[in-house]
Amino acid sequence: MSTAISPIAPVGVGAGTLKAQDARSRRRILRDNFWTSLCVGLSFLTLIPLFSIVWLVLQNGLRLLSPAIFTQLPPAPGLTGGGFGNAIQGTLIMVAIALALSTPLGILSAIYICEYEPASRLANSVRFVAKLLTGIPSIICGVFAFSVVVLTTGTASALAGGVALAVLTLPTILLTTEQALLGVPKALREASYGLGATRFQTIFRIVLPEALPAIMTGIMLAVARAAGETAPVLFTAAFSQYWMRNLMEPTASLSVLIFNFSTLPYDYQIQMAWTASLVLMVLVTATNVASQIVFSKRKR
Amino acid sequence: MPEQPDSTGRTMGKVRRRLDLFLVITWLMSVAAVVTLLWIVVSIVLPAWPAIQKTGLGFFTNTAWDANRDRYGAFPFLVGTALTSLIALCIALPLGVFIALFLSENFLPLGVRQTIRFVVELLAAIPSVVYGLWGIAVLIPIVQKFGGLLSDRLGFIPLFKGPVFGNSTLTASLVLALMVLPTITAISRSALVAVPKTLREGSYAVGATRWETIFRVLLPTAAPGIVAATILAFGRAMGETMAVAMLIGNSPRLSWSLLSPGGTLAGLLANQFGEAKGLQISALMYAALALVLLTLVVNMIGEAVLRHAQKVTAGVR
Numbered sequence A: 001m002s003t004a005i006s007p008i009a010p011v012g013v014g015a016g017t018l019k020a021q022d023a024r025s026r027r028r029i030l031r032d033n034f035w036t037s038l039c040v041g042l043s044f045l046t047l048i049p050l051f052s053i054v055w056l057v058l059q060n061g062l063r064l065l066s067p068a069i070f071t072q073l074p075p076a077p078g079l080t081g082g083g084f085g086n087a088i089q090g091t092l093i094m095v096a097i098a099l100a101l102s103t104p105l106g107i108l109s110a111i112y113i114c115e116y117e118p119a120s121r122l123a124n125s126v127r128f129v130a131k132l133l134t135g136i137p138s139i140i141c142g143v144f145a146f147s148v149v150v151l152t153t154g155t156a157s158a159l160a161g162g163v164a165l166a167v168l169t170l171p172t173i174l175l176t177t178e179q180a181l182l183g184v185p186k187a188l189r190e191a192s193y194g195l196g197a198t199r200f201q202t203i204f205r206i207v208l209p210e211a212l213p214a215i216m217t218g219i220m221l222a223v224a225r226a227a228g229e230t231a232p233v234l235f236t237a238a239f240s241q242y243w244m245r246n247l248m249e250p251t252a253s254l255s256v257l258i259f260n261f262s263t264l265p266y267d268y269q270i271q272m273a274w275t276a277s278l279v280l281m282v283l284v285t286a287t288n289v290a291s292q293i294v295f296s297k298r299k300r
Numbered sequence B: 001m002p003e004q005p006d007s008t009g010r011t012m013g014k015v016r017r018r019l020d021l022f023l024v025i026t027w028l029m030s031v032a033a034v035v036t037l038l039w040i041v042v043s044i045v046l047p048a049w050p051a052i053q054k055t056g057l058g059f060f061t062n063t064a065w066d067a068n069r070d071r072y073g074a075f076p077f078l079v080g081t082a083l084t085s086l087i088a089l090c091i092a093l094p095l096g097v098f099i100a101l102f103l104s105e106n107f108l109p110l111g112v113r114q115t116i117r118f119v120v121e122l123l124a125a126i127p128s129v130v131y132g133l134w135g136i137a138v139l140i141p142i143v144q145k146f147g148g149l150l151s152d153r154l155g156f157i158p159l160f161k162g163p164v165f166g167n168s169t170l171t172a173s174l175v176l177a178l179m180v181l182p183t184i185t186a187i188s189r190s191a192l193v194a195v196p197k198t199l200r201e202g203s204y205a206v207g208a209t210r211w212e213t214i215f216r217v218l219l220p221t222a223a224p225g226i227v228a229a230t231i232l233a234f235g236r237a238m239g240e241t242m243a244v245a246m247l248i249g250n251s252p253r254l255s256w257s258l259l260s261p262g263g264t265l266a267g268l269l270a271n272q273f274g275e276a277k278g279l280q281i282s283a284l285m286y287a288a289l290a291l292v293l294l295t296l297v298v299n300m301i302g303e304a305v306l307r308h309a310q311k312v313t314a315g316v317r
Helices: A015-045 A047-064 A067-071 A085-116 A121-135 A138-153 A158-182 A186-194 A199-228 A254-262 A267-299 B009-060 B075-104 B110-125 B128-154 B169-193 B197-205 B210-239 B242-247 B265-275 B279-316
Strands: none
Touching (some): A047 B110, A067 A085, A085 A158, A085 A254, A085 A267, A121 B009, A121 B279, A138 B210, A158 B009, A199 A254, A199 B128, B075 B110, B075 B169, B128 B169, B169 B210, B169 B242
């Protein structure tokens, strides 16, 4: 396994020192082998937590998995039976609200900073702000939505949760769209202009169709991230035992259900948290994998 | 093709008007994107104002957080945030650098390395709340089991003083280490890969072994990138909320021991916002403001170091 390179003895070594040289070479090789095995060993060590997580989610999650879990309402604390259909509904609706807000904002401003005024002060500010937004903690998106929506409307709601997730997804969509647009060859634009197309026509008929797969990848990555987040929706959408009937009432989500049920002292609820984790992880992983497929199709 | 610009003057005018309108729309959206960040800060500062006026800078040094008596001090949560993030980095930094070395060297065939890289990337895709659930099931029993050993042997150090709790700063730090590992690995790896091949070849040519080359040539050259990775990971660790809130015990009492319950700023927000009223909301907004400013500053430093690092390696080449 180890591929240590044996050191070469320096030039002009006397016969008497050869033995010492030899011992030192062996020590150096030994030291190399030690570090190599440590490095390889530690790298494989990281597999353990991941396998442990996947294993526990599968083992505990599959136990309650049934069609009913997707269609029924959660049981009251201490009771058994039921499902978390309303949490799946809530997660999907809030992610949809988030996308409805962040996709136009992200894509249109990416078009501005890429196609219209790439070197302007505004474009540089947009890039800087997007970078900063990727770095702010996700719970701050929740605090923002709490202040802007919950405090003004007086209630936790799917709308507030959606706004929080919109702020969370905005930088991802903006930055990936910018990269997607940058990936469109300049020659295509020039050919379009050469045929007499306007800038608007070039953007809509040439650049955007060409960049669409990469933009879709960005949107899917944003969806995967938003669906898995708990902190932004925890106190903006809060939780509900019932189906969502309008956008202005507390709404359940998969991630908040996992958080709430994991701290309850009832076995059944904890089992349910594991099952919800399984559903959530399948959702997130499927979206991630789908985005990769879309992306690799583009490259082909 | 109805919008052919060279057909008639009228069509051209129409096209140009639409074009201008689209430019205006995209310009407005760009302004809105920039305004979002300012809006976030303003939306936190305004509700935080009553608490800022009432507690002032004492907010950051007071040790009591008592909503019943309307006394708010965030010092224990600042300590908890710093402590968990630092311990997490102490664990994740050596691990992440070793994995980055493993991925950039050729100890094992490419297929194996790509598998490990994929696995580390998967770690980043797991929702934080699932980490929390896993931590409750796996990490808490482990800490309960081995924490006693730690406090018996090293109890004279304040950091390891007993009694031992499962919901503790150490448990939260362990899960944080796992969560920032992908960040450190990915950035360190690209820093190592960016080191010019000629440097490595030169080192081999003068007789250095592989690890002598790694320690004396590759790591020093990639050091700025690894430092940037560490700073950015620190920023992530400070803001991480759910897994920490589920494992740390959320005690408002100041404690320097890793084995007793603690609290972080993000965890405080997650726990108390739902039921907060009156001045408590304001105090929580103040804490959120502190968290935003801390993470913004740390991330800006990290990005600056990263940009510097990329320039340095470009210069070496």
